[in-house]
Amino acid sequence: MSAEAPARQRTMRRLEPAAIAGVMSREVANFRTYWRGTTFSSVLEPLVYLLAFGLGLSATLVDEVEGIPYIQFVGTGMVATAVIFSSALPSMFGTFVKHRFQNTYEAILAAPVDVEELVSAEMLWIAGRSAVYGCVPLIVTFFWGLDPAWGMLLVPIFAFVTALGFAGFGVAMAATVAKIDQFNYVTALFVTPLFLVAGTFFPINGLPEGVQVIAQANPLHQLVELVRGGAFGYEWVDLARFAFLLAFAIVTWRVAVARMKRRLID
């Protein structure tokens, strides 16, 4: 049993921009139907933290931290909170729902799209969205005396790269858990500790030494430091911080692709 090859055999490469754009166009079409709710929660949650901690504590307990007015210290740190909330959580739940309940990926993978392109598109879309949401706390903090600085123009890039990493983390988790309620473990074990030990609300150098070392491996902490660098002046070490975030994004991307291949291809 053999067949001649078709006269005009197509060749298709890995990571084709057209495939990635196609998957992202599906996300855009869906986002147009729910952007109000998502934007409302993604903007409001960090603002509530900012106002509660920033205004609440600065009015009662803390004037300044490391020479920075406390509301500005928290406001710059809240960029990281906005990024993790708008990347890790939507990627976990969104990926799981699309795979398990909506059978969306089965339809997409029947088209000339492979798992690597699918995962890359999902991560890029979430990271792009998250980079926008992540800038909101910074902009709001302008109203509490934070002076605009040229260095802040890099914040969307830092937020994008960090969100890319957390989107990959979320996709990998979605491809690992068996039931949606197992995300409670992921949130309790990873998301909440990373959020709390990022240096958003207090400097990590006040923590026990062992925790400080762990906090250095927290991508959110590196993002917080980069945002504060953008607002108050960069240091050379910030290059290393950015390299760390890039590495985090690349590692979670590859893990997410591998996990999703196992989940989607029998």
Added chain:
Amino acid sequence: MAAIELSGVVKRFGAITAVDGLDLDVPEGICLGLLGPNGAGKSTTMRLLTGQAIADAGELRVLGYELPGQSKPARAEMGVVPQLDNLDVDVTVEDNLAVYARLYRVKDVGAAVDRCLDLARLRDRRRDAVDKLSGGMRRRLLLARGLVHEPRLVLLDEPTVGLDPQIRTELWTLIGDLKARGATILMSTHYIEEAERLADEVAVMHQGKIISRGRPADLIAEHAGRQTAEVYAPPQRLSELRTSAEAAGLRVRPAGPAIAIVGSERAADGGIPEDAVVRAATLEDVFVLLTGEEAE
């Protein structure tokens, strides 16, 4: 050239062998019905053809492309209509089509969307969200979405499963139109009537392999003869009739509350009870005889 060529394909899930040495050729331009009971391996075969399952053994070639290595260009030239409705329900009809036109790298997305809207007879609903459509409209849209790039080969995976008779008839009309345009179709189904009406050839699949294949009329002639006699009676009498018919060399199958004596034209005088309902043999008779499963 055959559009699909499978040779010795095996797919296992742990201890379960879903596809067991499957050999299948689908020539270009025909509609082949893959008929089998639930669990026969039809859906796994479809997943193998779309690269969403990787065979443990055997060779797969689709439209001249070797699978799984060249699955991606093969998928670019085939359309898939899934068993489950996986439309984006909050998105408009036209956006659902446009997204898949982009995924299939269609150059003129607008023209492709218009063509599919006409095909699905949904032009006046193009700006409605999918969740505002009736069940029949959604299935028509799902079918049109699989054809958005005018594929050379169409895989229909249980296209009318779970649908009411009216919607099923609508879908059959659309699939009939598709056949008339010369598309190659592989359609998995466990509905006998669907296979009989739409398929040029039927391959009966059971326990992961093809156990018989041919034109419906040829399969009926080969396995079931010309006539079938159905007898409705109390269980005790059915049991006696079954025993005597089998003793006379006839094949008997269960038919709900009755028994069906297949090939009843070959019975000796008096071999078929007078109260039997004699009818032409059908593909259902063939299916039940070959698979031992009740037909739907």
